[in-house]
Amino acid sequence: MNYKKSNFLIRKVHSLLAIIPMGLFIILHITLNSSVFYGGITAYKTVINVMQNIPLITEAEIIIIAIPIIFHAIYGLWIVYLAKNNVLTYTYYRNWAFYLQRITAVITLIYLLFHVAILRFLNHDASVIISVLNRTLQNPLFFILYVIGVLSAIYHFTNGIFSFLISWGVIVNDKSQKVLQYIVLLLFVLLGGLSVGILGKITYF
Numbered sequence: 001m002n003y004k005k006s007n008f009l010i011r012k013v014h015s016l017l018a019i020i021p022m023g024l025f026i027i028l029h030i031t032l033n034s035s036v037f038y039g040g041i042t043a044y045k046t047v048i049n050v051m052q053n054i055p056l057i058t059e060a061e062i063i064i065i066a067i068p069i070i071f072h073a074i075y076g077l078w079i080v081y082l083a084k085n086n087v088l089t090y091t092y093y094r095n096w097a098f099y100l101q102r103i104t105a106v107i108t109l110i111y112l113l114f115h116v117a118i119l120r121f122l123n124h125d126a127s128v129i130i131s132v133l134n135r136t137l138q139n140p141l142f143f144i145l146y147v148i149g150v151l152s153a154i155y156h157f158t159n160g161i162f163s164f165l166i167s168w169g170v171i172v173n174d175k176s177q178k179v180l181q182y183i184v185l186l187l188f189v190l191l192g193g194l195s196v197g198i199l200g201k202i203t204y205f
């Protein structure tokens with residue numbers, strides 16, 4: 001296989017993994033965390049306990065979540081490094097979105113490393129995880145940093161859905177692309193609002 005062909009294939013794998021399984025996981029993750037709105041701290045603790053006790057959860061986490069994210073992140077950083085950012089020359093929205101996709105990629109990476117370290121590797125017990133998160137978010141600086149991290153990840157994902165559907169040839173004409181632009185923006189507002197609400201709720205547990 002020549003260099004161009006293998007590069008094309010790697011890009012396609014990078015792009016597909018971002019939707020399945022990573023995108024599906026993000027939606028499931030936010031949905032499960034929404035339990036804070038229905039049964040408060042008790043429901044939240046139950047959800048964490050149930051997730052931790054799913055058979056073969058560690059193997060599933062490695063294969064379905066960790067490997068795709070590590071691959072997407074490493075190849076993604078290479079794409080960021082290669083990108084030609086010309087936002088100051090062409091200021092229309094899609095050009096900004098291209099630039100923001102790369103900025104949010106780097107912020108998401110830093111955020112994920114912190115998020116996974118404190119809530120997955122350093123702490124295991126559901127009560128401890130909740131109290132660490134609660135204390136962290138009560139610090140206004142960390143609350144703001146958390147909101148920036150979460151919103152960056154969601155912008156990266158929702159704007160990514162737009163480029164995914166276009167690069168895979170699902171949405172082709174101009175008019176559909178304009179509609180899609182509004183749909184992904186709405187998805188960003190909905191998922192972003194829900195996630196910031198979850199952070200706010202955990203802060204006042």
Ligand code: HEM
Nearest residue numbers: 015018022023073076077079080105109157160161163164
């Ligand atoms: C962890 C650090 C991450 C880095 C460094 C990163 C990097 C990138 C880059 C550079 C692109 C643009 C690719 C292109 O234009 O060809 C991209 C696209 C994308 N990323 Fe990420 N990303 C990260 C995490 C995530 C996460 C957690 C998600 C969540 C689902 C995600 C979802 C997407 C989607 C849906 C696309 C669009 C794919 C496409 O254009 O076909 N990324 N990523």
